[in-house]
Amino acid sequence: MYETFYGLTGKPFQLNPDPAFYFGSRQHRRAMAYLEYGLHQNEGFIVVTGDVGAGKTTIVRSLLDKLDPEQVVAGNLVSTQIDAEDTLRLVASSFGLRTKDVEKSDLLLALEAFLVSVCQQGKRALLSVDEAQNLTPRAVEELRMLSNFQFGNQALLQSFLVGQPEFREILQRPEMEQFRQRVAATCHIGPLDLEETQHYIEHRLKVAGAIGPIFS
Numbered sequence: 001m002y003e004t005f006y007g008l009t010g011k012p013f014q015l016n017p018d019p020a021f022y023f024g025s026r027q028h029r030r031a032m033a034y035l036e037y038g039l040h041q042n043e044g045f046i047v048v049t050g051d052v053g054a055g056k057t058t059i060v061r062s063l064l065d066k067l068d069p070e071q072v073v074a075g076n077l078v079s080t081q082i083d084a085e086d087t088l089r090l091v092a093s094s095f096g097l098r099t100k101d102v103e104k105s106d107l108l109l110a111l112e113a114f115l116v117s118v119c120q121q122g123k124r125a126l127l128s129v130d131e132a133q134n135l136t137p138r139a140v141e142e143l144r145m146l147s148n149f150q151f152g153n154q155a156l157l158q159s160f161l162v163g164q165p166e167f168r169e170i171l172q173r174p175e176m177e178q179f180r181q182r183v184a185a186t187c188h189i190g191p192l193d194l195e196e197t198q199h200y201i202e203h204r205l206k207v208a209g210a211i212g213p214i215f216s
Helices: 002-006 026-041 056-066 084-094 104-120 137-146 166-171 174-180 194-207
Strands: 045-050 072-078 124-130 158-163 183-189
Touching (some): 026 045, 026 158, 056 124, 084 104, 084 137, 104 124, 124 137, 137 158
Parallel strands (some): 124 158
């Protein structure tokens, strides 16, 4: 009803992340720059954290939408509290590999062969993990082990880990030291200030079809 009243073509404040509504605040531009830096480096982990609703997933999806599939093969998964081996299977599945009734050793071989094939085609492989705060320490270790895959001197997998602030606390645990050494950059997205909040609201309304100011 309110869409018709205000002349909108869609819902400006829907809950599901939508790359079309990406708003480049100072902090979001910085986070995007870190992710793009990670793509340029093509190795290690880029960690982006922020509170619920901070726009983390929207930033990542906005970047993924801009990637050339002829240059980057991207896998995406939303982590839940599953064990390490299931995390490995989800990674393989995100790249389209068969995982049913496959032993872990064969799964690792298949993943490595796939990543080598991607590299030989002149492409790069990117893994994006959302809700990273739900990863168990063993699951994080499995991801770290995947970062060991190399072809010559070139790393075969670049990873983005996106999660809520508690993921930063998880990474500070003593058992995470080896993983921290593989982190190329970290970025935290905080709340918008008053001016940016106004611009954010106006941006979403405009994307949803608003013409001119709706609110004073």
